[in-house]
Amino acid sequence: MAGYGCGGYEMEQPDAIIHQPVRLKIMAALKGLPRGERLEFVRLRAILNATEGNLGAHIGTLETAGYIKVEKDFNGKKPRTRISLTEAGNRAYADYVAFLRAILDGEGSRAATGGLP
């Protein structure tokens, strides 16, 4: 169901879990890897330039939603946390990107009809 809200294009509600900027970027960073590949927590933190606590909280939210898988093990004697995108997460991310693109498509249509919905 699509329509126009106040200054924006409104369609079906975006996924509230991914809608948060840090969580969206976590999903994007994981999407940038080959399917099934895992990203170490420390590398993800560096890519996003996020603090450990903040990133950990958002990872917890995404894991609870089933969008990512978190694996903890040891690399030699060092503890290691690795994160990967699940199939559900992959679909959710694709849907969210489609939602963003639909907003732009809607804007293009509006411009083509002289700004009228």
Add this chain to the structure above:
Amino acid sequence: MTLSPNEAVDALHDIAAVEAHSQRLYGYRKASPQLILWGVLWMIGYGLTAAWPSRSNPIWIAVDATGLAASFLISARRTRNADAGGSRPRVYWRFPAIMLIAFVFVAATIVIMAPVSGRQVGAFIPLVVAASYAVMGLWLGLRFTIAGAALAALTLGGFFLLPAHFALWMAAVGGGVLILGGLWLRRV
């Protein structure tokens, strides 16, 4: 929940940048052990060549065979580790295959061009490797191009300025550049 077109553009721009950054770092991380491996092998190969120039052919046959086998094992191990994460099986022969193709290309070129000295061969191969990294960098990230440019510059510098000690130069500097390049690729 409403999002303006400008906000949507910003979000798409942000996620495209993060995806690209993540892809680039993944490519760096994957290539890193291969550079370090070949850096160590170049140190050994050029070092032994400097000590026993007349035995350079068997030395490099052994070094290249070891390198190809080790490169294949590294790729296979990385793929196995990734597959343990639940992905479908992936090819792990691509990087060693690239090197095998380069090896055949270099061997064929040497046969056709018939260089008159071992020093020419010793400079030609690093220049081919350097050019390959420089080209790869156009798609995979600037660090490859910088590593390739550094390797080419140092190879040419050693070839023209230190002809008497070229093999030693390449052992230290050629191998060193690959090792340092590999370590640099591991950094986020």
